[in-house]
Amino acid sequence: MRWSRFSLRFLMIVTTLVAVWVSTVQQEIFHANRVSDIRGELVRRRIDITLQSGRFARLRRLVGDQNTDDIVAVEAHGFNGRGPLDEDFKLFKNLRRLKSINFDYTIISDAALVHISHLHVQQLSLIQSKITDNCLSSLVRMRKLEELNLRNTRITDKSVEGLSAMSHLKRLDVSYTRITAQGASQLETRLPGCTVIWKQP
Secondary structure, three states: OHHHHHHHHHHHHHHHHHHHHHHHHHHHHHHHHHOEOOOOOOOOOOOEEEEOOOOHHHHHHHHHHOOHHHOOEEEEOOOOOOOOOHHHHHHHOOOOOOOEEEOOOOOOOHHHHOOOOOOOOOEEEOOOOOOOHHHHHHHOOOOOOOEEEOOOOOOEHHHHHHHHOOOOOOEEEOOOOEOOHHHHHHHHHHOOOOEEEOOOO
16 A cells, blocks of 8 residues: 555656656747747748847858848847947848847947848837937938837937938837927827827936
8 A cells, every 4th residue: 555655656756747847848949949049040931030148259150151031030138238339230231131120228329220221121129229319310211110119219309300201100119218298299290100109218
């Protein structure tokens, strides 16, 4: 009887351990499928490249060696205000199918956008970057842009006129910038087809 109870308890422990292991493996597979690691192959139609601090050189080699037509989205993670540099955006100038760029919490400035202003990017997020009013000369050239997030950047009411000319925008976030309530109101009026998000600093 004791042996039977011991066997049952042992079986339950083993079953639990196996279930935990299977769950861990499934999570790892799910993560691998969602995010293309730097060492992964660029063979799928949609590729999200995660840039992490200290690994930008590997991406530079990867983009140089592979078929860049497969890259449609680039997202930066792990820099925490330490990079990348504006000149690193030269990596993306030949990514003709690039549709989405997320470089939040990085140190890129207006100069970086010069390298991508000719692309047909539809979504651009630059939260808490070094972007200023001088970026408008590049932004207005991005005529396919539908979603623009400039939250917590250095833009002011001087950008209102240029942003108002971007009638193709569907969503614009200028929260916690130096744009005033009056400037935000002007954007809402001049961009009737766009959802303008504005909150005071």
